[in-house]
Amino acid sequence: MTQSSLRGEGSAVEEAIPPAPRKGSASDGRGRHGGGGRGGKKRDAKGRSPARRVLRWSAMVLALVVLGTAGAGYLYYQHLNGNIRKGQRSSGDSKAQRSRPNSAGQMPVNILLIGSDSRNSDANVALGGSRDNRGTPPRGDVQMLIHLAADRKSAAVVSIPRDTRVDIPKCTDPDTGKVYPPVNEIINESLARGGAGCTLATWESLTGVYIDHWMTIDFAGVVKMADAIGGVEVCVKQNVWDRPTPLAPGGSGLKLTAGKHKVKGKEALQWLRTRHAWGSDLLRARAQHMYMNSMIRTLRSQNVFTDSGRLMGLAEAATKSLQVSEEIGTVEKLYHLAMQLKTVPTDRITMTTMPNVADPQDDNHVVPDGAGATKMWKMLRDDVPFDDKGPAPDAKNAKKHTGESAAGRTPSVQADRLGVLVQNGTRTATQAPVGGRAREIGQELAGKGFTRATADTSAALSEEETLVRYPSADLEGDAQSVAKALGVPLSSVRKSTDVSGVTVVVGADWRTGSTYPKEATPKAGDLPDNSDAINGSDESQCMDVYAPYRW
Template identity: 70%
Template sequence: MTQSDVRGQGSRSGAARRGPGQGNGNGRRSGRRRAGRGHRVLRWSASTLAVLILGTAGAGYLYYQHLSDNIEKGERNSGDSKAHKTEPNAAGQTPLNILMIGSDSRASDANVALGGGKDHRDNPPLGDVQMLIHLSADRKSAAVVSIPRDTRVDIPACTDPKTGEKFPATNTIINASLARGGAGCTLATWENLTGVYVDHWMTIDFAGVVSMADAIGGVEVCVNQNVWDRPLTGGERGGSGLKMKAGSHKVQGKEALQWLRTRHAWGSDQMRARAQHMYMNSMIRTLKDQNVFTDTGRLMDLAEAATKSLGVSKEIGTPKKLYDLGTQLKTVPTDRITMTTLPTVKDPEDGNHLLPDGANAEKVWAMIRDDVSFDDKGAKSGGKGAGASDGKATETPATGTPKDPAAADAEIGVLVQNATRSDSLGPVSGRAGTVADALAEKGFDRATKDTSAALSEERTVVRYPSTDLAGDAQRVAAALGIPASAVRKSADVSGVTVVVGSDWRSGTTYPKQKTPEAGDLPDNSDALNGADTGQCMDVYEPYQW
């Protein structure tokens, strides 16, 4: 992506006139459009832009084709992942998950100028900022989870959709995923780590951040002490260059990028995530307070900057689809937006790296999977568990009474797989055999274990390939105490298959899972509420001046 031109597109020829406004009803009817041009115009509200800047989209009167040409598009998923969408709730609503990736790409003069690293210009970009935006099924709350860039996770096998280059699965820090198949590989990494189906991704680079900050007109931030993030010794590299006195300041352009990139002065990657969350909350409040529709020129500045700054997964790569997405996102009030950082612990293999913090990390992912709000201002229970996936592994939940009843237990063929390995814990040896033996003792004579290497799956699931085996799968699940919501039709199996996940590491009866409650986040998730205007960053002492 190139640096966004934040100047408004002032000249508008008669060949492409504005169409009817959309949004909050302030639009004006246009005159006749010349035949054959067909340029559709969309009206975007400021609140739409506010939330999509978590994923940065545009606002204003937009020439449809012009806007579409601005947006860089790519494959949604370029890795080996099998996450499945959440089953609709009683009202037929499903959550929406968007992965926002901040790239450190130096692939343009603008990015080199902003980020340095001229000698690294040809290196593949790293995803130094990664955050999942979860919009609840009822569209009344939003949760954001950041993962520090140095967190070590399993990255699946990925294929670069642009070059066709294949990358084997590996275990390394998460920011490397972007260089191993693009944003689609980062998405697959998140799906495997969390068990959450990610609907879309959005990317932005250094130049895009600067353009958006300029177009917004500045975002207020705060420090408790004077800060100067710079190398402390002559030979030490690094430092964003951020320099400001204690107190509140409005940052834009390059200074906004410095704020978002600062790490040394805050003391850690986790504190950098907090500073980013403060910025994003402040930005959302700023845009909600602004009436951008009164200034058409500024409206166009926002539209140009946003669309030129974006890379998006191709299924939302048109103005119409982004508009439809925005109409869903704009309804969340600021006091129902919660920003968090994934709970982590030090990596025993490398003190500079982190690992997901076991049960605390899983609790965060369970809240998202079950659509439980991060704040306690809404309902205390969430969605209805996992549902359908797309693409290669089409999975749907087994609900109701199957048309074909189960066969006799002794006649049901069952394969048991060991998927107890997780990013923080190794596999439990022999789990497939233990569960297969337990099934045999219950009369399932055809139960066998899969002898291949241990897989990784957060939650235990029973899969079946075709409708005629739904009854058999449900019967097997019931015999092991696995809930019906974990029984799914899948194109990835040839028969009834029990996948023993990392949530079932011992015993022969599936343990009852505690349903998380709204607002019950782990203490080390560093939660920030979007309406909190009193947040201010502490500066690590060596970087005070």
């Protein structure tokens, strides 16, 4: 069996939606990703059982879908508003910028879903166990980015395994004011280093994708919400029983015969918790993506939208379970965001996992697969659909959207008077930095007239993509002139408060040579092979059961 594998102001939701109707109107585990695999122990470094982490995933996904059906929540709008907890959108350093609008002036929307392992309530302790960990900062064990295309005709979901080692930026806890320095650690630790806003900043730093909003959820309401859905169809190719074995104690308890089954309540949780019977954490992510797709199809096939009693029950559970970034912290705004998500047909929804490889520093972790992950992030930044079912884009508008044909701004000073700092950003999680790259590209700039270009001799940075950064609008034209001299696309010229002047960061995509390597613009549907993509309308998906767990 094979393994499957922004800075800006205001709310993108408010920019893209019509006025609201008036009130009253009609992951766990450690395998490769944490020490379990097909035979390891099911405990993390703090002794927590990995099985319960998927409870948050279930509640998170169910809550998201509920939001798409929450129109009846306006019947008791103020009550539901009181249920919603809110937090700061970003609490960490980030260099990401909003995407450019498409030719129709529409903007994409990116929403980060975070499943918290919080044990700070009786309900969460009852579902998640481990009373000894009550009161400790929660971690983000499940993380998914939903990308809603600018034209609202397609959507993509990307999961990042909880044990992916990344650079977590400097973050400040919005409640305590505590400042956490940058670290290189697994991504689920980011939630404990400044809340959901730090996890958002971590994603932005990793991907370069501006994230408009976040939503977090713990696992206290999962059983109630799973039952409220009314059951979701899943499929296994062989009889499955996820039970303890001599090499792997524990297990979800899932026991099904081969074929299709409708699961809900406890059985639905068992499906989402199962890891050993599938063979790895990555394959469990596939099972979760199948469940999520099936659930969306189920809700759309039912008369949920006309059953106000059922909608109110779902909305009640969802709003009590969710915490959201403050700019979408009302039922009204969540409703309109959900209505935009609802417009995407199921055959234009694509579920994926970030391309990744084993961490050379720790077999229990993974790191982004450089070329594959970089391609996926570029597709998100450029709003390229993950599927190929849409119309072919107009080439002229596509170039305008990505900034390739932009005329640019006029430089404020001549090249020989402009100070440019060149940094080496060729370090990656799997490769050592290339020595002397800042000096080499600095010399290349000097030869093109930028005689005041200097190389930064401090430690190498980690940047997948070569960037030209500038601190303020008056230097944008100067930064663009530097990019043009080097052949770097204008879409890689970005405003950043982390620099004091025009700064070139030579990324891992330019490890050799003085000529910037030209890369083909990603095409719709041209995903990396190891992204384990599943289309939302694919009803043929069926999980293969790892042999020791067949019966």
